[in-house]
Amino acid sequence: MTRSVRLAMGQALIEQRSFWRSAEYALFTFAFPLMILLLIGAANVGSYLPGTHIKNTTVFVPGILAFGVIVAAYVNLGSKVAVLRHDGVLKRIKTTPLPSGAYLGGLLVSTVATAILLTVGTGLIGWLAFGAMPRPGGLLALAAGLILGIVCFASLGLAISSVITSAESAGPVTYASFLPIAIISGVFDPTFGGLPAWLSHVVALFPVKSLAEVLQNAYAAQPFPAWDLANLGLWAAAGATFAVWRFRWHS
Amino acid sequence: MTDSVAVQVCDLQMSYGATQVLYGVDFEVRYGEVFCLLGPNGAGKTTTLEILEGFRRPTAGTVRVLGLDPATQAARLRERAGMVLQECGFPRQARVAELIDLWRTYYPNPRPLGDLLEVVELTEARNTQVRKLSVGQRRRLDFALALAGDPDLVFLDEPTTGFDPEARRRCWAAIENLRRLGKTILLTTHYLDEAERLADRIAILREGRIELAGTTQEVAVLAGLATRISFTTPTALRCGQIPLPDGLDLTVRGSEAVCHSGNPGMTLRLLLDWALEYRLGDLDGLAVTAPSLEDTYLQLTGAGADPHLSQASGDRT
Numbered sequence: 054m055t056r057s058v059r060l061a062m063g064q065a066l067i068e069q070r071s072f073w074r075s076a077e078y079a080l081f082t083f084a085f086p087l088m089i090l091l092l093i094g095a096a097n098v099g100s101y102l103p104g105t106h107i108k109n110t111t112v113f114v115p116g117i118l119a120f121g122v123i124v125a126a127y128v129n130l131g132s133k134v135a136v137l138r139h140d141g142v143l144k145r146i147k148t149t150p151l152p153s154g155a156y157l158g159g160l161l162v163s164t165v166a167t168a169i170l171l172t173v174g175t176g177l178i179g180w181l182a183f184g185a186m187p188r189p190g191g192l193l194a195l196a197a198g199l200i201l202g203i204v205c206f207a208s209l210g211l212a213i214s215s216v217i218t219s220a221e222s223a224g225p226v227t228y229a230s231f232l233p234i235a236i237i238s239g240v241f242d243p244t245f246g247g248l249p250a251w252l253s254h255v256v257a258l259f260p261v262k263s264l265a266e267v268l269q270n271a272y273a274a275q276p277f278p279a280w281d282l283a284n285l286g287l288w289a290a291a292g293a294t295f296a297v298w299r300f301r302w303h304s
Numbered sequence: 305m306t307d308s309v310a311v312q313v314c315d316l317q318m319s320y321g322a323t324q325v326l327y328g329v330d331f332e333v334r335y336g337e338v339f340c341l342l343g344p345n346g347a348g349k350t351t352t353l354e355i356l357e358g359f360r361r362p363t364a365g366t367v368r369v370l371g372l373d374p375a376t377q378a379a380r381l382r383e384r385a386g387m388v389l390q391e392c393g394f395p396r397q398a399r400v401a402e403l404i405d406l407w408r409t410y411y412p413n414p415r416p417l418g419d420l421l422e423v424v425e426l427t428e429a430r431n432t433q434v435r436k437l438s439v440g441q442r443r444r445l446d447f448a449l450a451l452a453g454d455p456d457l458v459f460l461d462e463p464t465t466g467f468d469p470e471a472r473r474r475c476w477a478a479i480e481n482l483r484r485l486g487k488t489i490l491l492t493t494h495y496l497d498e499a500e501r502l503a504d505r506i507a508i509l510r511e512g513r514i515e516l517a518g519t520t521q522e523v524a525v526l527a528g529l530a531t532r533i534s535f536t537t538p539t540a541l542r543c544g545q546i547p548l549p550d551g552l553d554l555t556v557r558g559s560e561a562v563c564h565s566g567n568p569g570m571t572l573r574l575l576l577d578w579a580l581e582y583r584l585g586d587l588d589g590l591a592v593t594a595p596s597l598e599d600t601y602l603q604l605t606g607a608g609a610d611p612h613l614s615q616a617s618g619d620r621t
Contacts, residue, residue, distance in 0.1 A: 063409050071397035140393030148357070148387040150379055150453070151410040 064159025114179035115268035125168035131210030132223035191271030198267035208292035215299035238262035316365035340503035349492035386450030401430040411453030440471025460491040529595035530564035536589035549578035
């Protein structure tokens with residue numbers, strides 16, 4: 054058991070090292086959300102949500118936090134595993150005595166580390182640039198949202214990796230499968246509205262909006278997001294089930 | 305089951321659905337030898353290897369690798385056997401020494417890093433990113449990773465397929481280094497020269513059956529191939545002044561006279577008697593050639609049946 058943990062940590066370390074060495078991964082994972090944070094955030098400074106005293110940025114910053122978690126856990130892990138499978142690295146791992154759990158555990162630990170770093174970076178910039186901070190009473194929702202969000206989107210990432218058929222399509226498939234939902238969930242635009250009622254009901258079923266709402270609750274008091282937390286849990290369970298069912302060590 | 309052999313395969317059968325690919329394969333690999341499964345594409349070489357590596361469960365038959373059953377004891381087997389699969393990628397950002405070092409952490413008793421780099425001749429490339437390696441260097445890195453746990457046995461599945469001559473030569477050198485470390489090696493190939501060059505013993509696998517097994521020479525003898533006897537055509541014979549020897553299948557091809565015989569001793573005696581009778585002396589350029597692995601292989605598999613065959617023969621230097 055301790056050996057597996059040690060092996061998993063070693064694996065996580067080397068994953069982190071290679072992540073930071075790879076310009077494409079590090080740049081897209083970190084630069085993309087932070088750039089959106091600064092550009093769209095700047096456009097929202099001084100605006101308030103219609104009919105309230107809540108600043109746009111107070112809702113926008115946690116939206117980008119959610120976006121960062123999704124990029125780090127879902128896009129990054131999903132495309133990474135798809136590429137590892139396509140390249141035959143997973144197959145090679147099976148020729149060694151390394152326990153499968155230790156290997157996948159290492160990938161997950163590395164994913165969590167990336168997600169936490171990105172969250173801290175986004176939170177700090179959101180605070181320094183726009184003065185957005187979680188409210189003291191929202192720290193529980195913040196922690197619950199981050200933990201459940203990372204678990205949920207990592208399991209969805211593992212799940213989607215199994216339906217990606219080539220290394221080249223890994224990035225496009227993972228981004229294209231959540232960006233449209235993120236946009237109509239209002240992640241990039243605090244005042245986003247005007248959707249047909251049926252569509253906003255459908256969007257609310259997806260975990261993207263749920264994660265954004267939990268984190269927004271941590272910044273601006275809103276009703277406790279019980280439904281959103283439950284929804285994240287459901288998606289996490291569904292993603293994990295599909296990932297386990299479809300996981301393959303070779304392409 | 306005896307412990308004196310590293311790999312024992314008894315009546316191994318394998319079917320994928322309704323398609324049978326192995327029909328009762330038998331062979332054994334002794335400790336410390338380089339054993340080669342030679343055969344054309346589709347003969348069942350990789351399937352056999354994958355069963356031995358514990359990746360596939362056979363339909364029938366018994367298999368023991370280092371005294372273990374690969375189907376049920378794969379985890380223990382992987383601590384003691386290194387596996388080089390036909391095609392297998394590396395993590396994209398890794399560097400050579402870093403990757404080998406990571407692999408060393410997977411095993412209870414790893415070989416030292418410097419030693420591994422030396423065996424596969426990658427010491428110079430130790431800080432190179434893996435994606436910048438040549439095809440041949442990648443293959444040698446495969447070897448290093450398979451050797452990281454200091455295994456007793458190494459599986460090599462078609463180690464040089466598609467390589468240029470220089471890459472092959474360096475790969476062969478690395479395999480020779482493995483042999484010198486006393487590793488037992490089981491390799492598959494469809495290249496004759498590779499088998500002939502590297503293997504202590506060979507089994508020819510064709511359409512899911514072992515046709516022959518033994519050393520290069522044993523295989524040829526077992527195949528019942530004739531020894532070739534040749535000599536420079538004496539001028540008198542060339543000009544038709546003397547008759548051909550009785551009872552011998554002698555053909556004159558310009559400057560060379562050739563006959564094939566399953567009993568070279570008797571044939572030689574008849575030839576020399578005939579030479580004495582017609583005062584031809586000791587027969588200039590007399591040569592007795594044992595049947596080669598190539599002759600054996602060509603006869604067994606049918607020349608030209610496998611597109612790689614002509615290429616493999618053409619590569620011979």
